[in-house]
Amino acid sequence: MRFMIIVKASADSEAGAMPDETLLDAMAKYHEDLAQAGVLLDGSGLQPSAKGWRIRYAGGKRTVIDGPFAETKELIAGYTLIQTRSREEALEWTRRFPAPHGDGEAEIEVRQMFELDDFTPSASIDRFRTMGIGEAGPR
Known part of the structure; x- marks a missing residue:
């Protein structure tokens, strides 16, 4: 099961402020723990929305x-992708996630990702399998 941990943006992250060394250290330790446990798939911070665009x-x-x-509170400042055996295991990992904005108010959102097996088999789903998109790896 794959999960995305979504870090909500703040006024500071939208202004381009970089995290302080204390937060960077906590995030590095957390991601090292995820990697050592074999559950880390990816993770990164995102540039402020001023450098992005939307397509309507x-x-x-x-x-x-x-x-x-x-709407800063609706924007994403970063993410971490994990793969666990269960929702409960993912919940335990996310409870350990460092406070993303230090002592300030913050929120993370966790969403389970679809796997190709969740869809009705079809030629389109087979095309995604061929590309290696949308599937959890061995765990």
Whole structure:
């Protein structure tokens, strides 16, 4: 089972402030523990939304909307992907996640990812399998 740990943005992360050394150290330790346990798949911080864009789909058209985006609390500052044997194991790992904004108020969101086996078999799903997309590796 794969899970994405989503770190919500803050005004500071949207302003481009880098985490302090204490937080970087805590994040490094946490990710080392994940790696040693064999559950870490990926993880990274994201640049502020001012450096990004969105694509809006409406009426068969695509419109590019450049950042920054207004609702900071709805934005993502970073993520970690883990693979565990169960929801309970993922919950235990996420309880250990370092406070992403130090002593300030923060929130992480955890979402289980779809696996290709969750979908009805089809030629399209086989194409994703061929690319190695959407499948958990051995655990």
